[in-house]
Amino acid sequence: GNSVTQMEGPVTLSEEAFLTINCTYTATGYPSLFWYVQYPGEGLQLLLKATKADDKGSNKGFEATYRKETTSFHLEKGSVQVSDSAVYFCALSPYAGQGGKLIFGQGTELSVKP
């Protein structure tokens, strides 16, 4: 079946540190991959996405590359800020058609200290 596994949190970093949050997936076919972010007290927002192998999604300094050979979609940022403190969810969509439900990882909480 389809599943997503993320590294466990919480992850605590100092401001300007390098961030990596690991995400691996299991899926049949060619899923689309997503990173969503949830700031405290809010719903989820799409951070970035990639729809095919070797695609790189990027937004707000965050990047992730769709690696089919390692079934991974790791999230990276070169220099984190206090305002990046949030919960990050990796997700896949097995198909883009009707419905198009998302399958989520368990989420990784990031805390950035000044």
Add this chain to the structure above:
Amino acid sequence: DVKVTQSSRYLVKRTGEKVFLECVQDMDHENMFWYRQDPGLGLRLIYFSYDVKMKEKGDIPEGYSVSREKKERFSLILESASTNQTSMYLCASRRTGETQYFGPGTRLLVL
């Protein structure tokens, strides 16, 4: 901008009560979803709908039902609330082939 709104941010109910959670989207999206979010488990799909009056079970439909009488509105119903349904409930919508947009969530406490 896409807007997905949920009727309540916080809700407290008693065991056995019937609970309605409402979700409205303003972008004419065909597809709507209800998830619950629990620590360490991420988001799990309860039900989704790809058209008016259509519904499909997600991964954890037990104890829930849904209603989609109008395209913009998707309701989640807890027929008889139980304490293990205490959770954060998130609604989402999407146009076919595009990204899902989420509402702010309803934090439900069942006593």
